[in-house]
Amino acid sequence: MGDFRLVSGERERSRGTPAERLPDSDEAFLALGSNQGDRRAALRGAVRAMAGAAPIKGVGVSPVYETEAHTRRPDEAQPAYLNAVVQLRMECSPEALLKRAWQWEAEAGRDREAEEGRWQPRPLDVDLLVVGRVRRRTARLTLPHPRLAERRFVLRPWADLAPNLRVPAPFETTVETLLARCRDCAALRRAAPPPSAP
Numbered sequence: 001m002g003d004f005r006l007v008s009g010e011r012e013r014s015r016g017t018p019a020e021r022l023p024d025s026d027e028a029f030l031a032l033g034s035n036q037g038d039r040r041a042a043l044r045g046a047v048r049a050m051a052g053a054a055p056i057k058g059v060g061v062s063p064v065y066e067t068e069a070h071t072r073r074p075d076e077a078q079p080a081y082l083n084a085v086v087q088l089r090m091e092c093s094p095e096a097l098l099k100r101a102w103q104w105e106a107e108a109g110r111d112r113e114a115e116e117g118r119w120q121p122r123p124l125d126v127d128l129l130v131v132g133r134v135r136r137r138t139a140r141l142t143l144p145h146p147r148l149a150e151r152r153f154v155l156r157p158w159a160d161l162a163p164n165l166r167v168p169a170p171f172e173t174t175v176e177t178l179l180a181r182c183r184d185c186a187a188l189r190r191a192a193p194p195p196s197a198p
Helices: 009-014 039-051 094-107 152-161 175-181
Strands: 027-034 056-061 064-067 081-090 125-131 188-192
Touching: 027 039, 027 094, 027 152, 039 056, 039 081, 039 094, 064 152, 081 152, 094 125, 125 152, 152 175, 152 188
Parallel strands: none
Antiparallel strands: 027 081, 027 125, 056 081, 064 081, 064 188
16 A cells, blocks of 8 residues: 555544544645546556655545546536545645646646646646645645635545545635535546555
């Protein structure tokens, strides 16, 4: 399993309900998604890369969920996504972590420069959800992720991993509460246990 502690929501909840907590200063949560090529291999490869990417240490990874792709138009068809959320400990800036995330995407075959907008199929998509309690709003990076509360495909696996994590402003509530409030109606099903790192 490498540096990753595999987490199932059922096991976490069986231990009782912990108190709400804010992210630690060295803690980050990233969303992974793939709907092009070998989706499972892309997620496994990303987890493997994160496990060996000093100064980053993998801590946890959620189960995998399969979800309908969000598209620009209702009549547009794309392959379904596989999605998961990972928990990291890191000793680097959010900008350095973002650069590393783009590197992982490129290694999976994603070419950001060739994409037309944010609705393209992707071999791997890595989004920074929260990095500690940092708030950023730059041309390249917004933290916390501005659309995380709108995405059941992010919130469902994240709630398996860290249901009582309090997402910093502007959300100011737990992942589990955000999931309960989410209006995203796209079909979602649990597809696999966590993608393990060797």
